[in-house]
Amino acid sequence: MLTSQEREVGAPEVGLEWPAYRPFTAVVSRILPLSQHLVRVTFSGPDFDVFGTTGLDQRIKLVLPMPDGSLGDLGQDDPTEILAGTWYARWRALPEAARNPFRTYTVRAIRPERRELDVDMVRHDPDPGSVAGPATAWLRRASVGDAVIIIGPDARTADPTVGCDWRPGRARHLLVVGDETAAPAICSIIESLPPELTAQAFIEVPSSRDIQNVVARGASRVAWLARDAGCETAHGFEAVAPHGELLTRAVYAWLPRHMAELATVVRETPEQLDDVDVDTELLWDSPVDPTSGDFYAWIAGEAGAVKALRRHLVSEVGVARTNVAFMGYWRRGRSEAP
Secondary structure, eight states: OHHHHHHHHHHGGTTTOOSSSEEEEEEEEEEOOOOOSEEEEEEOOTGGGBOOOTTTOEEEEEEEEEEEEOOOOOTTTTTTHHTTTTTTHHHHHHHHOOOOEEEEEEEEHHHGGGEEEEOOOOOOOOOOOOOOHHHHHHHOOOTTEEEEEEEETTTTSOOTTTTOOOOOOSSSSEEEEEEEETHHHHHHHHHOOOOSEEEEEEEEEEGGGOOOOOOOOOOEEEEEEEEEGGGTTTTEEEEOOOOOOHHHHHHHHGGGGGGHTTTBBBBBSSOOOOOOTTTTOOOEEEOSSSSOOOOEEEEEEEEEHHHHHHHIIIIOOOOOOOGGEEEEEEETTOOOOO
16 A cells, blocks of 8 residues: 555655545544444544545445454455455455445544544344344444444545535525434534524434534524434324334424425425335435525435435425435335445
8 A cells, every 4th residue: 555655745646546435444443422322433544544524424334344353355455456446346246145244324524634534323222033233233342443444435536525415506595304324414414514504404313312412503403303202193102203203293394484495496386206115125316416496405314204205395395306315224124235
């Protein structure tokens, strides 16, 4: 690999076309419980001085060790393979039983000068009789010094924003919605907004003990919705609200009070969306180009709840699809497919 001194000089890199995503070797350097269900894992890596710094909702992949602790060879230590962008092809070429599992997360913070990366992870409560997924099992046993591979953005690539779905364009009024899996991205987005923009964020979390202190500038607001506060449903009062129920109710109640902000993006004839079977298909509908109009919504989390909010905003309220990003990260009862 190139030394940090060589990277500072820059001569060895003239003319190189770095891939948008590449493997980084890393080790756990700190584990900080943030709340009952959220844990901040800090990773250190020798090449993190060139890790992308876009932040926001930029995706990364955490490649986890096999049960025997092995990480496999994705070209993470070979400059030629890194430049060629072959990590995924190498992973796919392995026998299925030899493929390291990986899961998608977002960058919570990156400190290139210290070669440190923060990733906030959810510590899921175990379901009776269920087997923990690879990420949950890894987080339960993780300790300082554990090695992983992180597939992340290289700051030297031509487009360092690859992997970001936050594209509000010139919209001044913003709606940001998600569950605990989207909380790190939402917090990063809210903390980055200039004070002249107005954002309303709704974050649903398992417990009131998962509420975090996020500094929103200007007129932006963050509302934390704790499922352990319960809610009334068709079956009566439930001590723990169903996943996504509080988010759905919050957005439904917020929209009628803010129709003036939506005026530039609401169509007279709402668009009818094709149905997406979230049990078999990925729900991911993110406008590629920066939006026009004065309103933009970003909604992420459990696919069933995201689907319901997508249908409400686009097909019922009439918000243009180009002004809403929907990301169904995961589906209850199902593991993430690589």
